Amino acid sequence: MVRISFLAALISGLYVYANPVEKRASLQQITNSGISNPTNVGFYMYVPDKIATSPGIVVAIHYCTGSAQAYYSGSPYSTLAEQYGFVVIYPSSPHSGTCWDVSSKATLTHNGGGDSNAIANMVTWTVNKYSADTSKVFVTGSSSGAMMTNVLAATYPELFKAGIPYSGVPAGCFVSSSGGVDAWNSTCAQGDSIASPEAWANVVEAMDPGYNGTRPKMQIYHGSADTTLYPNNYNETIKEWAGVFGYDYTKPTLSEANTPLTNYSRDTFGPLLQGIYATGVGHTVPIQGNEDMKFFGFAS
């Protein structure tokens, strides 16, 4: 008896300590990845029971005051992961107040050593670990996580195939002129950072200078009654990506009323850019998980 339980404990101990990442279908913290993590971003992951052979990856980024655990519980991605077989990475902000750093030069630069760099390293590690399908690597997030979604799309265009920010600001809008990390920027928050599509495109291009490959397609959500990140940030984010892709932000190629929900309108500006403006909705635009799956290409 004693010997058997000792052996069982030894075996389960070996399992737990040698291979923590293999635990499936629950939120796991990855502590032994060995990645370069310059700002000490928390690395959490959900590996579904029914993982696909060459799985996709969805990076799901929490809002300000949130955490990996909160976004795991409060968003549909782990349930969708079981349905579609992808792995979810939930990064957790290391900053007090736990907003993401989307303001420092480091985070706004490809391989600059900021939070964006840490998250990109998690993606690369996960791609290798699970032989993931690099054509199915996506990023999404809410509020501060939406800001980071735009920042990751701008700083690591080679990693991501699509991004869906829920209620964010343009990449490079929350910039801190004094180099502050994780700094608030009222000008941007209040929708007063206005630039031309070309100027915004230059901001994006400066984050990964010389990059000339494909860029992720983007789908931008924002509520018209947002008093945290004012609705003009919707227009400016559309202008930014329209500038990058060379689309005319004033002329959608398709406008769909009451899509995907009543009082939401979806504008398509070209194959790589859609905006969804939610009339009457405040800062918390509810995540449209099934719509996300369509935009990412997991569902038809």
Ligand SMILES: *[C@@H]1O[C@H](CO)[C@@H](O)[C@H](O)[C@H]1NC(C)=O
């Ligand atoms: C806030 O961001 C804008 C760009 O959106 C920038 O021009 C301004 O300097 C920033 N404010 C501060 C205080 O850093």
Ligand SMILES: *[C@@H]1O[C@H](CO)[C@@H](O)[C@H](O)[C@H]1NC(C)=O
């Ligand atoms: C893109 O950049 C790479 C690496 O800098 C360069 O070799 C290639 O010629 C560039 N391609 C185009 C179309 O500019």
Ligand SMILES: *[C@@H]1O[C@H](CO)[C@@H](O)[C@H](O)[C@H]1NC(C)=O
């Ligand atoms: C955004 O732009 C559209 C068309 O260019 C304009 O009608 C609308 O008032 C703008 N929205 C905000 C919040 O500024």
Ligand SMILES: *[C@@H]1O[C@H](CO)[C@@H](O)[C@H](O)[C@H]1NC(C)=O
């Ligand atoms: C849509 O907007 C109208 C007008 O503001 C409002 O009366 C209605 O309740 C809204 N419908 C939904 C489903 O939010």
